[in-house]
Amino acid sequence: MKKKHIDWILVIGWMIVIFMFSSQASEASNGNNKFVIYVFNLIGLDLNSIFGTLSDFIVRKAGHFTEYIILYVLLYRALNKERKVNIKVFIGALLIVFLYACSDEFHQAFVPGRGPAFRDVLIDTCAGLIAFLIIYIRVTLKKASALRNKH
Numbered sequence: 001m002k003k004k005h006i007d008w009i010l011v012i013g014w015m016i017v018i019f020m021f022s023s024q025a026s027e028a029s030n031g032n033n034k035f036v037i038y039v040f041n042l043i044g045l046d047l048n049s050i051f052g053t054l055s056d057f058i059v060r061k062a063g064h065f066t067e068y069i070i071l072y073v074l075l076y077r078a079l080n081k082e083r084k085v086n087i088k089v090f091i092g093a094l095l096i097v098f099l100y101a102c103s104d105e106f107h108q109a110f111v112p113g114r115g116p117a118f119r120d121v122l123i124d125t126c127a128g129l130i131a132f133l134i135i136y137i138r139v140t141l142k143k144a145s146a147l148r149n150k151h
Contacts, residue, residue: 007078014074015100018067022104026113033059061123068124072097072131085139090132097128 024032036059040047047055075093080086101124105116 004078004081007074011071011074011078014067014071018071018100018104019107021063021067022108022114023111025111029060029114030056033063036063061120064120064123065127068097068101068127069131071100072128073135076131076135085136085143090136094125094128094132098125101125 021029021032033056037047037055047059051058072093075096076089079092080089098121101121104124105118105121108114109116
């Protein structure tokens with residue numbers, strides 16, 4: 001199987017994972033957050049003592065952020081066929097992240113105990129923007145280093 005096919009299978013697979021998390025009723029979603037807080041407790045970080053009542057909120061929003069950083073990276077790899085710096089690829093991946101975040105929040109309007117939140121679209125899109133900046137800086141520094149080594 002060609003690499004580009006694998007890249008797109010990973011994108012679609014990750015979108016399905018996001019969809020499945022968004023399909024969970026609020027009770028299941030809250031259970032996931034409590035499990036993450038429990039795991040942090042096991043490794044010695046008591047999020048409840050650090051963040052108090054905000055710990056559940058922070059875990060939920062960090063989950064959104066993480067999901068969409070990963071989605072951006074996968075989209076960037078799938079769209080960047082030539083493996084060169086291409087601003088259209090960077091912007092295209094960010095646009096897809098934004099549109100998928102919008103569709104995800106619309107989908108949540110139909111999930112029991114959940115609802116759409118524009119704040120989450122902003123968090124998801126910011127995650128894509130952070131991933132864009134990290135990749136752009138990394139690629140630019142790598143290119144500059146290659147040029148320095150060439151001379």
